[in-house]
Amino acid sequence: MLPVDLPDAVREALQAPLVDHHCHGVRRDELSRAQFELLITEGSTPAPPGTTHFDTPVGAAIRRWCAPVLDLEPHAPPAVYLARRAELGAGEVNRRLLEAAGIVAFLVDTGLESPELLSAAEMGRHGGAAADEIVRLEQIEQDVSETAHIAVDYMDSLAEELAARAARAVGLKSIVAYRCGLDFDPARPSRGSVIAAANRRLSDPKQRLTDPILLRHLLWTAVDVARERGLPLQFHTGYGDPDLDLDRADPALMTGFIRSLQPIGVPVILLHCYPYHRQAAYLAAVFPHVYVDVGLALTYTAAGSARVMAELLELVPFHKQMFSSDCYGVAETCHLGALYFRHGLARTLRARLDDGEWNPTDCARIAHMIGSGNARRVYRL
Known part of the structure; x- marks a missing residue:
């Protein structure tokens, strides 16, 4: 049920199945x-x-x-x-809520894999949808660091493992915002600096990676893989858990890195963004390879989420915005993410129609683009 009255074509576009381009597994246990x-x-x-x-x-x-x-x-x-x-029971609850979300494809970040979480394939089965994998870079690095013996092995294995996992995925994702902030040096690090940092890393490989040099090396290795395979690169930005320093998660801090990727052509997707969604909208407006969503912000702002959606749409090009729920742990977060996306966009479209700014054909086309069309194009679904 949408919160406002809309022309039939717009209503149908808003109620059409969504591509959830960034989510996680939900718990299978009680x-x-x-x-x-x-x-x-x-x-x-x-x-x-x-x-x-x-x-x-x-x-x-x-x-x-x-x-x-x-x-x-x-x-x-x-x-x-x-x-x-x-x-x-958990199985029936997950089935009902994931189906109620109206998702046609889940793109699942598998970096939080555990036996308690549904796999990407299980998310698809429970939700009656297709499912594909988004590879988390930092998880791959952790696996490599725990098996490599010398720095050169570390570098070679990292590139090989990323390429192997990317061959089965539709995108790559980084949580560098959590590890050193988005205000990192955008330049590709020198081989000598990476070898020195890798040697330090291999002396205590079970620690979480926070070294800025190795994180930059990881990102640039991923850029090479993404360019070769035609994959987008996702970044967590903005709102998140307490591990994050929010002031260092502003996507505008990545401007130098984003600018350096423009000639390469790798799509950069800024996830969640809140409360920096206006900065993210600016980046999407001025850089041809940048895309945005407001992801988990819609679930957690809930009844206030329509304002967040309206603020993003003040500037973001319509072909640059996507939908994600960022659901994790409980299927309620998937259902609410989809519901508040539809409700927020419905209210924004109604306001544009009332002002005579857009016509019903415009509104229906915009709803289709943001809800699924842009993700299908960028992720080559």
Whole structure:
């Protein structure tokens, strides 16, 4: 159900299946209340004593919009909602909520793989959709660092493993924002500096990679692979969990790197972006190879998400925006991501129609582009 009245062609475009171009697996196991609550926040700690993570925009949204999918009345109390979830079981809950999202293809970041999470193929089966893999660069580097013996082996193995994994994927992704920030030196590091840094890395390979030289080497190795295979390169930007220094996750900090990739032609996709979505819109407007979404921002701002969508659309070219849910852990985040994407875009399109700025044909075409067409083109689906 869309929140505003729209011409039939626009309504149909908004209700058409979406390509979720960035998501993660959801849990296959039964969850306690404490486990569930930690999966509906980007924080990493329980709510303060006497409070609950249901008392958040996303918590209220779950009670409003996910409860009916589980045969409950809207605004069901948290205890009633979780009891119904347990009664149905994780498999049925996942199937209902993923199907309700109306996704035609899931592009799954497999960097958080664990036995408790559905695989990319399982996400597709549960949601009645196609599924493909997005390869997380830092996971590949971790695997290589734990098996390489000398720096030259590290460098060769990294390039080989990235190429092998890319052959089975539709895109690559970096979380360099978490590891050293987006204000990194955009230049490709010298071979000598990489060898020296790799030797330091191999002395303690189980540590999380934070060395700026090796992160830059990883990015440029990925650029080479992406150029050869025609793949886009995703970057987490903006809002995320507490590991992030938010002020260093502004995508505008990547301008030098983005500029250096323009002649190479590798598409750069800025994920989530909030609260820097206006900066991201600017980058997409001025660089031909840059694309954006507002991803998890829609789920976590929930009832306020229409403003975020409208602000992004102040400047972003319509052929440069995509949809992602960034769902993780619980299928509620997929359903809400899709719902608030459709609701936010519907309100924005209604405003443009009322102002006479766009006609119904324009609105339907824009909804198709953002919902699925742009992702199909960029990821070559």
